[in-house]
Structure formats: C-alpha cells, structure tokens
Amino acid sequence: MLNDFILKTVNLNKSFRAEKNFFSSKTSGIKAVDNVSIKLKNGDVMGIAGESGSGKTTLAKIVSGLLDYDSGEVFINDRELKNYSRYELSKKVQMIFQDPFSSLNPKLSIGTAITEAIKTQNQNLSEKAIEILNMVGMAPDTMQKYPHQFSGGQRQRIAIARALASKPEIIIADEPVSSLDISVQAQIMNLFLDLKKTLGLSYIIISHDLNLLSAVSDNIAIMQNGKIIEYGQSEKIMDSPENPYTQRLISSILTINV
Ligand SMILES: Nc1ncnc2c1ncn2[C@@H]1O[C@H](COP(=O)(O)OP(=O)(O)O)[C@@H](O)[C@H]1O
Ligand SMILES: [Mg+2]
Numbered sequence: 209m210l211n212d213f214i215l216k217t218v219n220l221n222k223s224f225r226a227e228k229n230f231f232s233s234k235t236s237g238i239k240a241v242d243n244v245s246i247k248l249k250n251g252d253v254m255g256i257a258g259e260s261g262s263g264k265t266t267l268a269k270i271v272s273g274l275l276d277y278d279s280g281e282v283f284i285n286d287r288e289l290k291n292y293s294r295y296e297l298s299k300k301v302q303m304i305f306q307d308p309f310s311s312l313n314p315k316l317s318i319g320t321a322i323t324e325a326i327k328t329q330n331q332n333l334s335e336k337a338i339e340i341l342n343m344v345g346m347a348p349d350t351m352q353k354y355p356h357q358f359s360g361g362q363r364q365r366i367a368i369a370r371a372l373a374s375k376p377e378i379i380i381a382d383e384p385v386s387s388l389d390i391s392v393q394a395q396i397m398n399l400f401l402d403l404k405k406t407l408g409l410s411y412i413i414i415s416h417d418l419n420l421l422s423a424v425s426d427n428i429a430i431m432q433n434g435k436i437i438e439y440g441q442s443e444k445i446m447d448s449p450e451n452p453y454t455q456r457l458i459s460s461i462l463t464i465n466v
Contacts, residue, residue: 271412306382372403
C-alpha cells in the first residue's frame, strides 16, 4: 500500500567528531546513529528505548528535520525529508522535548506562542488557540499567562498544544515525561493516546521507562551504541526479548519495581 509508512529511514548514519585533546591528535568520530532503518506505520506509536548516549535524541532530531545526517535516507510519506521546505515539514513533524521550557519562549504569553504557530491559517487566532488548549486539558485563561506560571506537567501540555498548532501528522516526543512527577507521567502519556484517536496522529516516543513505553507503543525499538539492536511488537519485546541487552533492560525495571 502506498503511504503505508508515514515515516521511514534507510541506513541512516550520523557521526559527531570527538573533541581533539592533549592526548590525541586524531579526531575520532562518535557514531551516534549507526545504519538505522526504521518504519513508522500510519497511526502507530513506535517506542524507542535504550541507555543514555545510545543515539535516541540524535535519531529523533534527524527525523524531525532539526539535525543534518551524513548518509542514508529519511522519508516522510513517500518523499525524502530533504525535499520538504521548512514550512511543509512543520506541518508533517513536530518534536516535543523532555524539558518543555526549551520549546516555550519564557517571554511570550502562551496565547502569543500558540497563535504564532497557527498564524498561517485563516481562522480567528485566539479562538483556535483556546480550542487547541482545550484539547490538551488547559483552560482558556492559560492564554494570558507565561510558562513560569505553570507546573511541569502543565507546561508539557502547553508544549504539546504548541506542537499541535501546526497540525502535524507525526509527533516525535523525546523523553516527554522524564522530568515530570510520577503522578502526571501517565496523564501525559494518556493525552498522547487521546490525541492519536481524535487527530489520527502517529508517534515516535522515546523513554527509558520501558513500563510506560510498552503501555502506549505498538512497536518498540531498542537502541545501543547508535544501533537498533532489537525491534518488534511491544508485548513480544516485553514478554520474550531476544537480545541480552534488552533482557537486561527489562530485568532492571522488574527489580526496581519490586
Ligand atoms: N552535538 C553533539 N556533539 C558531539 N557529540 C554529540 C552531540 N550530540 C550527541 N553526541 C553524542 O552522540 C551520542 C548519542 O547521543 P544522544 O543522541 O544524545 O543519545 P541519547 O539521547 O540516547 O542519550 C553520545 O555519545 C553523545 O555524546
Ligand atoms: Mg536523549
């Protein structure tokens, strides 16, 4: 089926040059993303897990168009990411960060931040912004307030509203709940699922919390040293992981939760 996959990478590679230091004259590269091929099906949630430094954020930034890559291909629908204009891409993919402060300008009221993102659409801007805030469970008086006036969970809701304002089809969420209280983590994850139903979104959600991730993901990819070392249906990965590294990741959450 054409367009069965809304996002796809083929043999994607990205290296960072390590800093030169006193002890080495050579600059050795860090392979942050190493030959990664992923396929996100339209309407699916793909979870990505793996320890810190395994390349998750680098991969997320590349497929969001925020970071260049060295080789390989990225497709959104059937068109190469490189062939999208910035504006076109903003209507396809939006990224949500761990710290919602980084996606919200502290000097802009929430109303201004959201209406800026919908400026291009011919609708009453504040009416539309209020409607989007409502979708993420925030009251109309949010419009006049500033980021610092909200809790972490509320700020993440606002960051999601701002991302939704461009009417994207894909949301890439990088550790979206890691900085939040445990009590609100599930609420934000559930918000993602609600929005998926009402807006027909597709997601890539990155988290080191495999329990949370498996509750929302159709498929899970495990990353280690820039590579996807295991990929499969959520339940399959959780119930019978094949790779020893995945097995260790899962047994470590079992130990913590005892
Ligand atoms: N801008 C950068 N410059 C140099 N090295 C980087 C940069 N961004 C990431 N890296 C390195 O790339 C690897 C993967 O990082 P990252 O994608 O942030 O992993 P993760 O999100 O899984 O923690 C790490 O070794 C990290 O130090
Ligand atoms: Mg990261």
